[in-house]
Amino acid sequence: MFKIITAVVARDLRLAMRRQADIVSALFFFVIVVSLFPLGIGPEPDLLRKLAPGVLWVAALLATMLSLPRLFADDHRDGTLEQLALAPHPLGLVVTGKVIAHWLVSGLPLALVAPVLGLQFDLSREALLVLTFAILIGTPALSGIGAIGAALTLGLRGGGVLVSLLVLPLYIPVLIFGAGAVDATVTGLGGEGHLSLLAALTFASLGFAPWATAAALKIALE
Amino acid sequence: MKDRFNLYRFASPAVFYPLAGALIPYFAAVAVVFGLAGLWLGMLVAPTDFQQGEGYRIIFIHVPASWMSMFIYLVMAFWAAIGLAFNTRLSGMMAQALAPTGALMAFLSLLTGALWGKPMWGAWWVWDARLTSELILLFLYIGYMALTAAIDDARRADKAGALLLLVGVVNIPIIYFSVKWWNTLHQGSSINLAKSSMATTMLWGMLLMAMCFWMYSIAVAFMRVRTIMLERERNTEWVKNLLVGGEK
Numbered sequence: 223m224f225k226i227i228t229a230v231v232a233r234d235l236r237l238a239m240r241r242q243a244d245i246v247s248a249l250f251f252f253v254i255v256v257s258l259f260p261l262g263i264g265p266e267p268d269l270l271r272k273l274a275p276g277v278l279w280v281a282a283l284l285a286t287m288l289s290l291p292r293l294f295a296d297d298h299r300d301g302t303l304e305q306l307a308l309a310p311h312p313l314g315l316v317v318t319g320k321v322i323a324h325w326l327v328s329g330l331p332l333a334l335v336a337p338v339l340g341l342q343f344d345l346s347r348e349a350l351l352v353l354t355f356a357i358l359i360g361t362p363a364l365s366g367i368g369a370i371g372a373a374l375t376l377g378l379r380g381g382g383v384l385v386s387l388l389v390l391p392l393y394i395p396v397l398i399f400g401a402g403a404v405d406a407t408v409t410g411l412g413g414e415g416h417l418s419l420l421a422a423l424t425f426a427s428l429g430f431a432p433w434a435t436a437a438a439l440k441i442a443l444e
Numbered sequence: 445m446k447d448r449f450n451l452y453r454f455a456s457p458a459v460f461y462p463l464a465g466a467l468i469p470y471f472a473a474v475a476v477v478f479g480l481a482g483l484w485l486g487m488l489v490a491p492t493d494f495q496q497g498e499g500y501r502i503i504f505i506h507v508p509a510s511w512m513s514m515f516i517y518l519v520m521a522f523w524a525a526i527g528l529a530f531n532t533r534l535s536g537m538m539a540q541a542l543a544p545t546g547a548l549m550a551f552l553s554l555l556t557g558a559l560w561g562k563p564m565w566g567a568w569w570v571w572d573a574r575l576t577s578e579l580i581l582l583f584l585y586i587g588y589m590a591l592t593a594a595i596d597d598a599r600r601a602d603k604a605g606a607l608l609l610l611v612g613v614v615n616i617p618i619i620y621f622s623v624k625w626w627n628t629l630h631q632g633s634s635i636n637l638a639k640s641s642m643a644t645t646m647l648w649g650m651l652l653m654a655m656c657f658w659m660y661s662i663a664v665a666f667m668r669v670r671t672i673m674l675e676r677e678r679n680t681e682w683v684k685n686l687l688v689g690g691e692k
Binding site for chain 2: 370378379380381384387388391392394395398419423430434437442
């Protein structure tokens with residue numbers, strides 16, 4: 223069971239490494255969107271500190287969404303996806319591998335640059351720590367839920383815009399608890415509760431979303 | 445040999461088409477009767493609220509619309525599950541026929557809520573947990589309609605839409621509770637809907653209006669499902685017979 227997951231992860235990572243521009247552009251999208259907010263709102267540190275969690279999380283949502291169409295599109299185009307669906311392993315496990323790989327190239331880099339961006343918003347040390355940790359444990363849920371949307375819109379015209387319509391409403395709980403964790407830390411309430419719920423969302427979506435995604439892929443491949 | 449009554453027979457569009465056509469007038473008539481009774485009770489009989497004045501009467505539209513918006517999503521998810529499990533054609537058509545009505549109800553609920561909120565709370569919109577969840581429900585309806593509209597192949601549209609509905613229905617409680625907690629954590633609840641003991645006439649008015657909306661939804665969904673059926677089955681024998689018969 224783990225063999226097939228690790229094999230898919232290794233394959234997808236190798237493919238992603240050969241196309242590093244894709245990873246970097248999604249990352250810079252994140253950086254640019256976050257940097258636009260102070261320009262639009264004004265440089266008052268108090269205001270920025272209050273906005274930082276929400277802005278960073280919304281930008282993380284959008285950056286993750288931007289990379290979703292790539293999740294299955296290339297494999298669909300060259301027929302690999304059909305081969306994977308025909309393989310003796312359950313398609314859900316294959317999707318789990320792909321979701322993990324997607325998180326490694328899209329969610330993990332976001333968590334790594336988030337503290338640097340948080341500094342621009344004058345966040346305290348603890349808040350930065352919680353922000354990084356929240357993005358680290360929250361983004362797998364984004365990859366998991368997003369995979370369902372990516373599979374449903376596979377091969378459709380205007381798939382990119384459609385994915386956002388389908389997926390963004392489902393991202394709301396992650397946004398609420400992710401930003402809430404940082405917010406609670408800033409106000410001194412402690413973000414443990416939010417982080418626990420965020421982790422619960424991640425585990426639930428990693429457990430269930432791949433199977434829903436597999437069902438969606440089978441519909442798309444019919 | 446006597447045919448046993450078989451409910452599954454109605455899963456065939458050829459059988460369901462005339463049945464739906466025959467039932468539409470009844471549902472529409474019942475909707476009108478309930479609507480008139482509900483409006484009479486709500487607008488004329490029900491006493492004026494001593495706190496909110498006459499403005500509160502918008503709840504006779506608002507509450508039924510909110511109920512229907514949630515109920516229709518559940519009905520769509522039910523058809524989605526049936527469609528995926530038994531691979532019936534009609535289920536997907538029913539889900540698609542219901543979607544615009546559900547979206548309309550969600551929109552009506554938000555609109556009447558805003559109209560009511562302005563004089564009562566002094567604001568068109570507040571980030572209350574219920575308002576926010578209703579807004580997200582509207583987004584879910586729009587996502588479903590956008591997805592089914594983007595897929596040309598009707599069978600794939602049905603199945604993909606069904607899967608989205610089921611994912612949505614699992615998510616609705618999660619979204620609702622997260623919004624609720626978010627709301628209570630961010631701001632003290634400044635709005636109290638003051639669930640005082642409602643006068644019986646008001647309750648009856650609301651129930652009658654809810655029945656009216658329910659029957660209306662069925663009638664409209666049947667009309668819509670009939671058009672969807674004709675469009676999808678245009679190459680089949682029964683539609684040809686029907687159209688030829690209709691022209692004579």
